[in-house]
Amino acid sequence: MGPSTLTHLECSNCGRQADAEVLQTVCPACGKVLLARYDLAKAAQSLTKESLGRRVHGGMWRWRELLPVRDAKNVTTLGEGNTPLLPAPRLGAEVGLPDLWIKEEGLNPTASFKARGLAAAISRARELGARAIALPSAGNVASAAAAYAARAGLPCWVFMPDDTPATNKVEVLQYGAHLVLVRGLIDDCGRMVRSQAEKRGWFDVSTLKEPYRAEGKKTMGLELAEQFDWTLPDAILYPTGGGTGIVGMWKAFQELEQMGWIGAKRPKMISIQAAGCAPIVRAYDAGTRSAPRWEHAATVASGLRVPAAIGDYLILDALRQSGGTALAVTDEELLAATGQLARLEGVYAAPEGAATVAAFQYLTASGTLTPQDRIVLFNTGSGLKYQELAPAPDAPVIEPDDPALDALVDAAEPRARR
Numbered sequence: 001m002g003p004s005t006l007t008h009l010e011c012s013n014c015g016r017q018a019d020a021e022v023l024q025t026v027c028p029a030c031g032k033v034l035l036a037r038y039d040l041a042k043a044a045q046s047l048t049k050e051s052l053g054r055r056v057h058g059g060m061w062r063w064r065e066l067l068p069v070r071d072a073k074n075v076t077t078l079g080e081g082n083t084p085l086l087p088a089p090r091l092g093a094e095v096g097l098p099d100l101w102i103k104e105e106g107l108n109p110t111a112s113f114k115a116r117g118l119a120a121a122i123s124r125a126r127e128l129g130a131r132a133i134a135l136p137s138a139g140n141v142a143s144a145a146a147a148y149a150a151r152a153g154l155p156c157w158v159f160m161p162d163d164t165p166a167t168n169k170v171e172v173l174q175y176g177a178h179l180v181l182v183r184g185l186i187d188d189c190g191r192m193v194r195s196q197a198e199k200r201g202w203f204d205v206s207t208l209k210e211p212y213r214a215e216g217k218k219t220m221g222l223e224l225a226e227q228f229d230w231t232l233p234d235a236i237l238y239p240t241g242g243g244t245g246i247v248g249m250w251k252a253f254q255e256l257e258q259m260g261w262i263g264a265k266r267p268k269m270i271s272i273q274a275a276g277c278a279p280i281v282r283a284y285d286a287g288t289r290s291a292p293r294w295e296h297a298a299t300v301a302s303g304l305r306v307p308a309a310i311g312d313y314l315i316l317d318a319l320r321q322s323g324g325t326a327l328a329v330t331d332e333e334l335l336a337a338t339g340q341l342a343r344l345e346g347v348y349a350a351p352e353g354a355a356t357v358a359a360f361q362y363l364t365a366s367g368t369l370t371p372q373d374r375i376v377l378f379n380t381g382s383g384l385k386y387q388e389l390a391p392a393p394d395a396p397v398i399e400p401d402d403p404a405l406d407a408l409v410d411a412a413e414p415r416a417r418r
């Protein structure tokens with residue numbers, strides 16, 4: 001495999017360049033998001049559609065030329081990426097969208113797509129000499145950070161709101177990370193991480209506050225192009241919190257176009273948020289390029305409980321430039337959609353992923369999506385992590401060999417005639 005062709009970092013706001021060979025957080029000049037830049041002509045020498053096709057193993061690291069890690073020994077992997085793109089004909093028929101697909105990210109290590117971002121960020125942080133990593137988290141990112149830090153042999157500090165789901169707390173502790181539970185919100189945790197990180201030399205891997213998590217998430221866009229044989233779908237529905245996935249995929253499409261692998265056509269990028277925390281939807285509707293903080297954020301979909309996103313302008317640009325939109329669904333709707341997706345397609349989605357399914361009724365009614373469109377929804381995580389949200393099991397209980405069994409089964413499934 002060819003080496004990384006990373007050249008420098010560039011501010012997405014003021015355009016200032018920054019050195020990619022030292023640990024960087026946000027733009028030193030304006031405090032906005034730094035993006036990684038590559039020598040794409042050089043990448044194209046070893047990364048071709050043919051060579052990629054021969055790289056059967058390696059998950060997202062098959063795209064190594066377009067990722068930031070220079071030395072293979074720093075690649076910290078648990079097998080992330082290369083997730084299936086599943087046709088969804090039964091759900092598609094029910095919602096009137098016959099060309100519907102699911103990118104199933106729940107199969108990643110630690111059961112969410114956060115694995116991609118943290119694999120990239122922690123690998124590169126390790127390469128650049130980070131001694132410990134730290135981050136605020138209200139959910140899946142904590143699990144991924146703790147797992148990849150363990151794999152890299154780096155200490156990890158996680159600051160979590162006290163009310164984070166129990167599964168994430170258990171995982172963080174099992175992976176041997178330090179866990180601090182804060183009686184507050186995710187931004188309170190973020191402030192605490194920043195002050196400690198400065199004092200102690202921890203490297204802060206908060207969403208878009210370092211350049212490489214987005215690079216890991218970018219591989220979702222690269223894979224999608226490959227899986228559709230170098231065409232892109234008409235629309236992508238993406239449950240949006242901090243927005244690394246949207247920003248990363250949008251960047252992936254630009255890089256692929258610059259390499260001549262795809263054309264200028266872009267999918268409508270559609271952000272789905274929860275009604276109890278929808279800063280991007282509000283800003284999209286207001287026509288602004290920044291999304292003010294959402295007060296009293298509340299939703300069961302913890303990955304969507306992000307009141308303020310540092311990359312708001314990048315998310316909103318991608319939605320608008322692609323002719324996409326942003327839409328919020330209620331917790332009640334997204335929880336009902338979890339069952340619908342599981343029953344019809346065998347995919348037990350995280351509530352964030354299911355939120356995209358809940359949005360179909362609105363997007364078809366408004367004409368944003370039509371039956372001719374090829375549509376991909378992202379299931380960003382596994383529903384198995386959210387047991388406390390699942391309905392209580394409701395199944396018959398009987399004694400062994402109880403003769404009532406026949407009647408019980410008949411009631412659910414009448415006997416076929418012989």
Ligand SMILES: *Cc1c(COP(=O)(O)O)cnc(C)c1O
Binds near residue numbers: 140240241244245350
């Ligand atoms: C973090 C998370 C999201 C939001 O992802 P962003 O790319 O930060 O917007 C969505 N779904 C799940 C399951 C998550 O863990």
Ligand SMILES: [Zn+2]
Binds near residue numbers: 011013014028
């Ligand atoms: Zn800047």
